[in-house]
Amino acid sequence: MEVRDLAVQFRARGRVCRALDGVSLEWKRGEILGVVGESGCGKSTLARAMLGVVDSAAGEVALDDRPVNGKASLGELRRRVQMIFQDPYQTLNPRQRVEAIVTEPLVVQGVARGEHDERVRSALGDVGLEPERYLTRYPHQLSGGQRQRVAIAAALVLEPEGLICDEPVSMLDASVRAQILTVLVELQRRRELALLFITHDLSLAWSLCDRIAVMYLGRIVEQGSAVDVIERPGHPYTQALVTAVPVPEAGGRERREALTGELPDATDIPSGCRFHPRCPKRFEPCDRVDPPLLDADGRGQLAACLLHDSTLTGAEGRAGTGAVNE
Amino acid sequence: MSSLLEVSELRVEHQSRPIVDGVDLVLERGEALGLAGESGCGKTTTALSVMKLLPSALTQSGTITLRPPGVDEPINIGKRTEAGMQRVRWRHVSLVFQGAMNSLDPVQRLDAQIAEAIRLHEPRAGAKEVRERIAELLKTVGLTADLGRRYAHQLSGGQRQRVMIALALACRPSVVIADEPTTALDVVMQAQVLELLERLREQLGLALILISHDLGVLAETCDRIAVMYAGRIVETGPVSSVFEDPQHPYTKRLLDSLPVIGGARGLAAPIPGGPPDPGDLPAGCRFRPRCPYAAEKCLQDPPLREVRPGQAAACHFAPWSEWPQTAATEARVSR
Numbered sequence: 001m002e003v004r005d006l007a008v009q010f011r012a013r014g015r016v017c018r019a020l021d022g023v024s025l026e027w028k029r030g031e032i033l034g035v036v037g038e039s040g041c042g043k044s045t046l047a048r049a050m051l052g053v054v055d056s057a058a059g060e061v062a063l064d065d066r067p068v069n070g071k072a073s074l075g076e077l078r079r080r081v082q083m084i085f086q087d088p089y090q091t092l093n094p095r096q097r098v099e100a101i102v103t104e105p106l107v108v109q110g111v112a113r114g115e116h117d118e119r120v121r122s123a124l125g126d127v128g129l130e131p132e133r134y135l136t137r138y139p140h141q142l143s144g145g146q147r148q149r150v151a152i153a154a155a156l157v158l159e160p161e162g163l164i165c166d167e168p169v170s171m172l173d174a175s176v177r178a179q180i181l182t183v184l185v186e187l188q189r190r191r192e193l194a195l196l197f198i199t200h201d202l203s204l205a206w207s208l209c210d211r212i213a214v215m216y217l218g219r220i221v222e223q224g225s226a227v228d229v230i231e232r233p234g235h236p237y238t239q240a241l242v243t244a245v246p247v248p249e250a251g252g253r254e255r256r257e258a259l260t261g262e263l264p265d266a267t268d269i270p271s272g273c274r275f276h277p278r279c280p281k282r283f284e285p286c287d288r289v290d291p292p293l294l295d296a297d298g299r300g301q302l303a304a305c306l307l308h309d310s311t312l313t314g315a316e317g318r319a320g321t322g323a324v325n326e
Numbered sequence: 327m328s329s330l331l332e333v334s335e336l337r338v339e340h341q342s343r344p345i346v347d348g349v350d351l352v353l354e355r356g357e358a359l360g361l362a363g364e365s366g367c368g369k370t371t372t373a374l375s376v377m378k379l380l381p382s383a384l385t386q387s388g389t390i391t392l393r394p395p396g397v398d399e400p401i402n403i404g405k406r407t408e409a410g411m412q413r414v415r416w417r418h419v420s421l422v423f424q425g426a427m428n429s430l431d432p433v434q435r436l437d438a439q440i441a442e443a444i445r446l447h448e449p450r451a452g453a454k455e456v457r458e459r460i461a462e463l464l465k466t467v468g469l470t471a472d473l474g475r476r477y478a479h480q481l482s483g484g485q486r487q488r489v490m491i492a493l494a495l496a497c498r499p500s501v502v503i504a505d506e507p508t509t510a511l512d513v514v515m516q517a518q519v520l521e522l523l524e525r526l527r528e529q530l531g532l533a534l535i536l537i538s539h540d541l542g543v544l545a546e547t548c549d550r551i552a553v554m555y556a557g558r559i560v561e562t563g564p565v566s567s568v569f570e571d572p573q574h575p576y577t578k579r580l581l582d583s584l585p586v587i588g589g590a591r592g593l594a595a596p597i598p599g600g601p602p603d604p605g606d607l608p609a610g611c612r613f614r615p616r617c618p619y620a621a622e623k624c625l626q627d628p629p630l631r632e633v634r635p636g637q638a639a640a641c642h643f644a645p646w647s648e649w650p651q652t653a654a655t656e657a658r659v660s661r
Contacts, residue, residue, distance in 0.1 A: 207589075248581060
């Protein structure tokens with residue numbers, strides 16, 4: 001799947017909120033892609049816009065290089081790419097049994113009736129729920145982890161090629177969280193399912209993702225391989241996010257260096273680099289020049305930061321990053 | 327010197343199902359104690375017992391003694407009446423509830439809510455003094471005084487959590503219990519709130535009980551940690567020892583299963599199953615059905631005992647010098 005210059009705007013009290021402000025992203029077959037950022041940065045809006053749940057103001061979404069526009073292509077997209085949400089307590093219909101919940105996508109997509117039972121059972125089996133025990137249960141009879149498994153089964157029953165997971169485990173306890181993640185990663189392996197993880201948990205993105213895109217105020221400010229982005233972040237915002245993560249290790253307490261202030265209002269995006277009012281590394285042109293995504297050393301790691309613009313810093317290539325990484 | 331807060335043999339039952347089952351805790355002045363564990367393990371119930379705020383359907387036994395500085399007689403919380411407790415809550419021990427957004431009054435301006443807490447405990451405080459105190463409190467938690475004129479819905483989650491902390495500090499308590507204070511916040515806000523709590527400890531000499539299921543948060547903020555499982559403390563000790571060298575299989579497996587940024591990529595084998603139902607507890611060690619090292623003697627209840635200096639674990643096999651590899655612990659999904 002590919003997203004090109006996607007923009008989404010909401011109107012609130014006469015003001016325009018630029019929730020997505022020109023996002024381009026590629027999500028490859030079988031890949032685990034992480035989209036990370038603070039609450040309100042537009043990660044969930046991106047997911048919704050990718051599936052056409054919210055209308056985009058500009059840009060396009062493409063599947064297999066074919067733009068998605070019109071009902072037929074949107075229907076195909078939603079069959080091939082499914083989504084699960086954060087809150088397994090709210091996304092399942094409390095009045096439906098597990099069997100009905102998992103069957104519904106098959107009905108919507110017009111799959112032949114004769115196949116329903118077998119596909120529902122196999123989807124439940126894939127997420128580690130024995131069909132005999134769970135088919136007739138209601139959501140309130142399930143634990144949080146079991147509910148999220150049902151949500152995954154309902155998403156998988158159409159055998160999609162991609163699954164967008166919007167904070168899939170942030171409501172769950174540590175041991176259940178690890179179980180659900182294991183289910184997802186095993187599915188990714190076995191079925192070559194592409195996963196898109198939307199999360200504010202950088203440790204999670206680090207441990208699972210092939211690539212990571214970092215969002216700030218409706219834009220992608222950095223993207224690259226998970227190892228590059230976390231180990232040598234090219235954008236001061238990514239750097240701040242990485243140091244903000246608490247580490248469950250003795251002596252982890254020395255690492256924190258909190259970013260001051262809060263995410264600005266998306267109805268009033270700062271001039272120049274949108275991160276400049278909070279940036280510890282800002283220099284003279286940052287409030288005037290909106291930095292494009294730059295590949296400083298030709299390795300495919302992109303960062304939208306003027307520190308990588310050698311004409312401004314008077315240095316070559318990634319010279320600026322040294323300052324960022326210290 | 328005796329401790330600031332002592333909880334001993336705390337038991338809380340709901341229709342004869344034990345929710346908290348014999349918990350002992352000690353908190354010294356200015357110390358930060360972390361209470362870790364998964365949903366339903368009894369962390370919040372323990373906190374509510376200290377505040378004597380348990381719902382009436384729950385029965386509480388054991389003793390909780392508070393010795394605030396400047397107060398001669400120790401306060402026996404179990405024996406206090408509701409009226410007596412009202413003079414203790416907020417004045418000596420405050421609670422920052424989980425989910426800040428839901429515990430502020432939506433139809434009252436924030437400064438009025440803080441004023442209410444101050445006036446309740448200091449009825450003689452004049453209007454000017456109260457105003458000044460509110461401005462100072464908001465400043466202490468890193469907010470501007472004019473935010474006090476706003477309503478809760480006009481604030482972000484991080485700001486609301488700061489107001490909750492200001493409210494907890496309004497009557498200058500010596501103990502603050504923070505129940506999952508950062509769970510609803512993202513990493514940046516979380517780092518800011520944790521930094522605030524750390525600064526307040528230093529500046530005000532506060533003792534802190536921090537309740538969280540996030541072991542990373544506790545590692546960074548606390549001096550000591552107690553890990554709870556199914557209503558009991560299974561391991562306790564200085565943060566450095568417990569994280570470096572855990573002595574209970576539950577702590578060990580929990581730490582192993584956490585993704586650590588910059589550490590090994592991939593997923594460690596998760597702990598199978600879930601915590602037991604308090605109405606249907608397994609015999610002996612409560613972690614036994616999920617433990618890869620369970621043996622026959624685990625059918626006997628293991629007591630919490632000191633296994634290394636300052637570090638106690640409720641496991642028959644502690645101290646562990648090494649953790650044997652089993653099929654259950656090895657299954658790592660690498661990336």
